[in-house]
Amino acid sequence: xxxxxxxxxxxxxxxxxxxxxxxxxxxxxxxxxxxxxxxxxxxxxxxxxxxxxxxxxxxxxxxxxxxxxxxxxxxxxxxxxxxxxxxxxxxxxxxxxxxxxxxxxxxxxxxxxxxxxxxxxxxxxxxxxxxxxxxxxxxxxxxxxxxxxxx
Numbered sequence: 001x002x003x004x005x006x007x008x009x010x011x012x013x014x015x016x017x018x019x020x021x022x023x024x025x026x027x028x029x030x031x032x033x034x035x036x037x038x039x040x041x042x043x044x045x046x047x048x049x050x051x052x053x054x055x056x057x058x059x060x061x062x063x064x065x066x067x068x069x070x071x072x073x074x075x076x077x078x079x080x081x082x083x084x085x086x087x088x089x090x091x092x093x094x095x096x097x098x099x100x101x102x103x104x105x106x107x108x109x110x111x112x113x114x115x116x117x118x119x120x121x122x123x124x125x126x127x128x129x130x131x132x133x134x135x136x137x138x139x140x141x142x143x144x145x146x147x148x149x150x151x
Contacts, residue, residue, distance in 0.1 A: 022048035022090040028077035030054065030070060031093040031103050035084050040064070051077065054096040054103050070103050084122035084143060091127055116137045 040058070043050050049109055051065045051073040058066055067073040074080050078144045081106060085095040091105040105119075107130055113119070115136040121128065122143040132139040 020046045021065070025049065026041070026051065026076055027077045028053055028067075028073040028080045029092060029147075030074070030081035030082045031096040033085060033095045036081065036095075039081065044107060048091050054093070054098045054101045061110075067104040067137075068101060070109060071112045074109060075114075077113075077117060080113065080117060080119045082119065082121040084144075086122045087125055087128065089125050091125065106129075107131060110137060113137055 022043065027043050028051045029040055031054045032039070037055075040050055040052055044061055044063055047063070050061075050065075052058055052064065052066045053070050053073045054068070055146070056138075057068050058064060083095045084092060087093050087105055089100075091109070093103040093105065098101055110131040113135060116138065117137040118140055119128075119132060120140045120142050122141065124132070124139055124141055129139060131137075
């Protein structure tokens with residue numbers, strides 16, 4: 001994978017600045033609510049190419065494209081971000097901005113991911129955990145890490 005991170009300390013400003021570049025990486029953002037919309041902006045600011053699955057009416061950006069196909073988007077992604085609002089027990093994404101779409105993180109979804117492609121999700125249901133192990137997909141549950149960092 002590409003991407004880089006640098007940390008700079010400015011004595012004049014008395015603060016540390018973190019600079020992250022995700023240039024060369026494609027991130028699929030699958031559904032979501034206002035939190036993932038903010039995340040899309042952050043990914044674009046970090047120079048990632050973003051495929052927003054299940055979104056409508058996003059502002060034009062040269063590194064942003066929308067998709068109605070979960071399988072096509074995730075097949076080319078270096079990382080996949082599912083919403084903090086999670087899925088139901090069968091892997092159906094609960095928050096999808098486009099009400100005409102149903103997005104499922106099911107066996108077909110996991111089979112399309114390249115082994116080793118990380119999946120970030122708020123809290124993974126047992127079925128998601130099982131499929132991630134079966135298909136060698138690193139699973140990062142973000143609700144745990146965010147809660148830890150906030151408190």
